Amino acid sequence: MTPLIANAAYIGTPGKGILAADESTGTIGKRLASINVENVETNRRALRELLFTAPGALPCLSGVILFEETLYQKSSDGKLFVDILKEGGVLPGIKVDKGTVELAGTNGETTTQGLDGLGERCKKYYEAGARFAKWRAVLKIGENEPSEHSIHENAYGLARYAVICQENGLVPIVEPEILVDGSHDIHKCAAVTERVLAACYKALSDHHVLLEGTLLKPNMVTPGSDSAKVAPEVIAEHTVRALQRTVPPAVPAIVFLSGGQSEEEATKNLNAMNQLKTKKPWSLSFSFGRALQQSTLKTWAGKEENVKAAQEALYVRCKANSEATLGTYKGDAKLGDGAAESLHVKDYKY
Amino acid sequence: MSCFKSKYADELIANAAYIGSPGKGILAADESTGTIGKRFASINVENVELNRRALRELLFTTPGALQYISGIILFEETLYQKTASGKPFVDVMKEAKVLPGIKVDKGTVELAGTNGETTTIGLDGLGDRCKKYYEAGARFAKWRAVLKIGANEPSELAIHENAYGLARYAVICQENGLVPIVEPEILVDGSHDIEKCAYVTERVLAACYKALNDHHAILEGTLLKPNMVTPGSDSKSRAEPKVIAEHTVRALQRTVPAAIPAVVFLSGGQSEEQATVNLNAINQLKGKKPWSLTFSYGRALQQSTLKAWGGKEENVENAQKAFLARAKANSEATTGAYKGDAQLGEGASESLHVKDYKY
Numbered sequence: 001m002t003p004l005i006a007n008a009a010y011i012g013t014p015g016k017g018i019l020a021a022d023e024s025t026g027t028i029g030k031r032l033a034s035i036n037v038e039n040v041e042t043n044r045r046a047l048r049e050l051l052f053t054a055p056g057a058l059p060c061l062s063g064v065i066l067f068e069e070t071l072y073q074k075s076s077d078g079k080l081f082v083d084i085l086k087e088g089g090v091l092p093g094i095k096v097d098k099g100t101v102e103l104a105g106t107n108g109e110t111t112t113q114g115l116d117g118l119g120e121r122c123k124k125y126y127e128a129g130a131r132f133a134k135w136r137a138v139l140k141i142g143e144n145e146p147s148e149h150s151i152h153e154n155a156y157g158l159a160r161y162a163v164i165c166q167e168n169g170l171v172p173i174v175e176p177e178i179l180v181d182g183s184h185d186i187h188k189c190a191a192v193t194e195r196v197l198a199a200c201y202k203a204l205s206d207h208h209v210l211l212e213g214t215l216l217k218p219n220m221v222t223p224g225s226d227s228a229k230v231a232p233e234v235i236a237e238h239t240v241r242a243l244q245r246t247v248p249p250a251v252p253a254i255v256f257l258s259g260g261q262s263e264e265e266a267t268k269n270l271n272a273m274n275q276l277k278t279k280k281p282w283s284l285s286f287s288f289g290r291a292l293q294q295s296t297l298k299t300w301a302g303k304e305e306n307v308k309a310a311q312e313a314l315y316v317r318c319k320a321n322s323e324a325t326l327g328t329y330k331g332d333a334k335l336g337d338g339a340a341e342s343l344h345v346k347d348y349k350y
Numbered sequence: 351m352s353c354f355k356s357k358y359a360d361e362l363i364a365n366a367a368y369i370g371s372p373g374k375g376i377l378a379a380d381e382s383t384g385t386i387g388k389r390f391a392s393i394n395v396e397n398v399e400l401n402r403r404a405l406r407e408l409l410f411t412t413p414g415a416l417q418y419i420s421g422i423i424l425f426e427e428t429l430y431q432k433t434a435s436g437k438p439f440v441d442v443m444k445e446a447k448v449l450p451g452i453k454v455d456k457g458t459v460e461l462a463g464t465n466g467e468t469t470t471i472g473l474d475g476l477g478d479r480c481k482k483y484y485e486a487g488a489r490f491a492k493w494r495a496v497l498k499i500g501a502n503e504p505s506e507l508a509i510h511e512n513a514y515g516l517a518r519y520a521v522i523c524q525e526n527g528l529v530p531i532v533e534p535e536i537l538v539d540g541s542h543d544i545e546k547c548a549y550v551t552e553r554v555l556a557a558c559y560k561a562l563n564d565h566h567a568i569l570e571g572t573l574l575k576p577n578m579v580t581p582g583s584d585s586k587s588r589a590e591p592k593v594i595a596e597h598t599v600r601a602l603q604r605t606v607p608a609a610i611p612a613v614v615f616l617s618g619g620q621s622e623e624q625a626t627v628n629l630n631a632i633n634q635l636k637g638k639k640p641w642s643l644t645f646s647y648g649r650a651l652q653q654s655t656l657k658a659w660g661g662k663e664e665n666v667e668n669a670q671k672a673f674l675a676r677a678k679a680n681s682e683a684t685t686g687a688y689k690g691d692a693q694l695g696e697g698a699s700e701s702l703h704v705k706d707y708k709y
Contacts, residue, residue: 205556
């Protein structure tokens with residue numbers, strides 16, 4: 001079994017999932033601004049230290065996605081974050097894309113950049129301890145979107161990125177996010193998700209990617225943000241069916257993004273999926289950013305004296321999501337301030 | 351969903367699932383008039399309607415055999431034939447809970463500019479033909495696409511044409527109440543090794559499922575009939591059943607969505623016993639297999655039966671015993687329970703490979 005296959009399988013271990021802590025400097029700035037914290041290296045370091053040393057959190061995690069800066073940072077007592085993670089049985093991951101740019105001639109659709117020199121960067125990241133990578137492709141639902149052009153470009157960009165990662169020892173997370181923005185119903189989201197995922201797996205096949213050494217990070221199938229909400233069971237049914245129709249069993253794990261969902265919504269939906277009785281030949285787990293950190297951030301507010309409480313808030317969400325991967329979440333997580341708050345930001349850019 | 355809305359959706363899904371019932375599989379008895387002629391010639395039987403009817407009656411009325419069969423693929427002529435006592439074959443099947451199926455393709459033609467690669471024809475008026483067949487009792491259909499492995503084959507053109515032909519056929523079937531069996535056969539001819547066959551099979555199946563998605567097929571209401579992954583017929587290397595099983599299941603894991611209820615293997619040129627033993631190994635393999643893995647065998651179910659029959663009335667009982675033995679053996683193979691103890695009829699170990707096989 002190659003290390004890629006072993007690492008990908010490990011990430012899908014029942015009871016574990018991914019903490020997406022790879023906010024770029026610009027994006028983390030917005031988060032810090034919302035709690036009145038200055039966006040300087042020392043604060044970014046302090047936040048990540050808070051997360052990675054939270055008691056009880058790491059056992060709920062199989063991986064943490066990092067931004068490049070964080071890969072080389074240390075705790076206040078001088079220990080590399082990657083070492084803290086490794087000792088905690090958590091694989092370090094690295095965001096490798098360089099954001100999106102618009103596709104000419106489309107209605108605001110985008111493609112993701114970052115392929116230039118990606119091989120060399122992956123090598124460097126591997127040397128620094130990273131064992132998986134993430135690349136976010138973005139699609140949107142509209143009158144005429146996503147276009148065939150945008151689906152093709154994003155799918156083939158993901159496939160090329162995936163192969164380059166595998167050539168350099170990193171398990172690629174394939175993330176084709178279909179934004180939740182819009183007034184469409186859940187059926188529309190299902191149709192688009194199935195179309196996009198089918199294109200991704202054709203592209204991965206064309207590019208000779210080793211599927212057993214990849215992960216998928218899709219959106220859940222939900223109504224649009226301007227549309228009426230539905231129950232977790234309905235989301236679970238549509239989501240799992242879309243995956244059954246498109247994701248080959250060789251893929252070891254599916255790690256959902258949380259999109260604009262609140263912490264509690266994201267957990268409940270994941271839980272409902274894992275309770276569903278139907279064919280699910282891949283683990284169904286989480287790769288949450290906002291949906292794991294929202295209450296933690298609010299509780300911390302940048303103050304040293306709040307660290308312990310903030311770490312407890314993180315533990316609460318980690319444990320809840322860990323249970324959700326087993327379908328055993330009872331909805332009883334001590335809701336931190338903001339846990340039920342929607343985290344939707346229109347046309348979200350990282 | 352990305353699939354279209356068919357008024358037959360529930361029925362399609364139920365029938366497709368039924369075909370994959372544990373312990374059951376498909377008898378492919380859809381040899382065209384030309385092809386059955388070759389079989390008859392090999393046992394010195396005249397190729398007339400009466401004999402074709404007699405052979406199929408022999409098969410469909412074998413005591414105890416139909417319990418192992420979930421579906422039988424028929425040629426058009428057979429769909430309208432009856433037993434000697436006047437009972438329509440489709441009624442014999444229905445009473446035994448066997449779904450009648452129908453071959454709907456019209457054979458292959460060469461693709462210009464390729465090295466003998468082909469595409470399959472039969473789309474013209476297919477919808478109307480499916481309607482007719484549904485009225486006559488058919489509930490599933492079959493369309494055989496053919497690809498070959500060579501220095502430069504299969505070409506991207508051949509893969510694309512065959513995948514998209516299959517997808518168009520599949521949707522037309524579903525619009526008319528028939529579960530489409532999607533059959534992208536990669537011929538076993540050649541001296542390539544098992545790795546090459548695996549590589550090509552994965553590429554072809556990936557193309558098929560992209561095409562089916564593009565055409566909005568309801569995957570839960572389809573079946574897949576692929577080749578097993580094996581070395582080429584002229585290869586120096588032989589592969590053990592376990593190795594064939596591993597490569598085959600891995601290829602399917604990498605390409606076949608879990609929504610497909612059942613994979614019904616073709617036997618290609620394998621002998622009756624090989625086809626059973628390989629299917630058995632596939633079902634014994636530990637690993638993710640979210641679809642039933644069963645058989646859709648023609649030659650590999652009928653070879654010893656044909657030889658035992660020889661076209662003679664007095665041989666019918668023995669011929670039926672031979673058929674029962676193979677049906678039971680393959681039924682056991684679908685649960686990994688075959689012990690290799692089927693009473694081997696004459697010819698059961700005989701390779702059924704014919705170079706560049708045409709139906």
